[in-house]
Amino acid sequence: MSDHPEPEQRSPFLDLPGAVDTDGTGVPAHYGSPLSEQRALAERGAIVDLSDRAVLTIQGPDRLSWLNSLTSQALTGLRPGESSETLLLDVTGRVEHAVRLADDGETLWLLVDRPEAEGLLGWLDSMRFMLRVELADRTAELATIGTLGDPPLPLAAPNGVPLVWHDPWRAVTPGGHQYAHGEHPGAGWSWSERLVPRDALPSLVARVRSGELSAAGTLAADALRIAAWRPRFSTEVDERTIPHELDWLRTAVHLSKGCYRGQETVAKVHNLGHPPRRLVMLHLDGSEGVLPESGAVVSAGDREVGAVTSSAVHYELGPIALAVVKRSTDPDATLTVAADGVQVAAGQEIVVPPEAGSAAQVPRIPRLGAVTRTPRS
Template identity: 45%
Template structure:
């Protein structure tokens, strides 16, 4: 059986499996697999001011970013809502990044508008550069332009390859699809911006404080909201991982409402992404109201679910972040 592409959603056109999603997941766990992420957007920021310029705008501390050290930054709106996620690595002269599918055009346009007198040049590189992720040794792949590894790269490495090199991977063994990759991501509790978040999501709700959000820097757009909620605790919502009833032969869809099992008529959250994990069974990430009891049994339509806490409902200065 050949590789099958996604037909809809943000990953439309990308390969979701190559015949055996369970085998593909096991290959990733064994350290042999790779995943084509070439549908993601790629951009670069060149110029001597690139790190200090982005440091001033994003949630991440970038002024002293060492070459080849991967990191993640967010761009927030004035109310602290997440607009963009930037997965970054610097080569000493150019900052490379990738972002969610379909978002690079808006991201590059925004950054370009913010250049003012800064000595930077922002370029959409998606047409000539592609991202491939692997848990295998990167040395076995076509020579990458740069590689990135960070806490949120799921134990693997992002390879920035010339897009022409994708043809050399066509017959490469141990290919896995997005179903395997997404199952690994959800099991790790790593949210995708725009899929596990909505237009109201603030960083405090999704467990990225101390990771994509540096808690000892300020003076970026949206920082007031992040700091206020951090100082006071109790974000409006919290990210959870759902363990879904495997006896029901379906996965909840993106945006499907979640309710308490004892009060199914009263929604308390929504599903972001879901997958079938080869060991854990059907799982999902979801945002629920902070006030939802951490031991409450939940239901998503006709699918029963239990929750695993990823973000403490009281998270703030007096409580250690659930994830970083």
């Protein structure tokens, strides 16, 4: 029995030569040469078929203020053609959904991974009350294409504004905060997701066949994403994740906006505490020729300290991974990762440092009953 659910729709990109769907998602993971595909994608010429992802919409004059009141990002000032991302948190601040957003002046477009769509749409529908908003699932009409460049594509624009989500990960957004120190690899991350009519996919396939466009698989996109330290909901998030652990305050959280569910935890951890876990990028020893899977145990000596969330073989960096480890893990320690029955050595590249948080720098108050002695003159 497969570990993956049957895809709801098989992409015509799977008819291209060499296309392989290793994940059972209905889109190509690669076309036979993942490393070459990475290079083509990094050089901003290739497109990635993401038609397995979902497209939801919110229409109505209250769409921005309503979603603003429910999620972590400030959205009331989002202008037509602008992009954003936001998180839906539970009451304890744990991440329940991550949503990529683009507004066209009439409709707010929500891009999410397919497994998220039904639950997110249902929860939003339950929170409408008397507000002027209408929800819909538009996945059957529109497909998502990812790229690091600006290839000529038949972009959907039902309200006159081309539907493109530009990933804000390149910089810290207003109201956000970055825990990572020094030069950030996300500065060169020009990823965008473009919506095209689903019935236009066969013509895009024909253009790839003719050589007018080049295609890269999802494995190539994932390798470049890992190298940019870019978290993704379906890989880096588990039932305990809070945004601080993934440095997601950079782009998905506005620390000065009004009340929303989970805000108390966001503020308390950022100002007074520390996230209990932290994201690292691992440089893996490639001599064993194995790559750890998601969930692989990360150890420091004989102590388990975390787990791999994503892994890939990068065309320049070699085998790499993102992992979430305990905050107390020594940043200078060489870790090991379990993969195919062997322990693979892994060097840490710190994304979220152990000292992340405590931004308010509140001085410690002496405990009750403590005696303060005054020196005698």
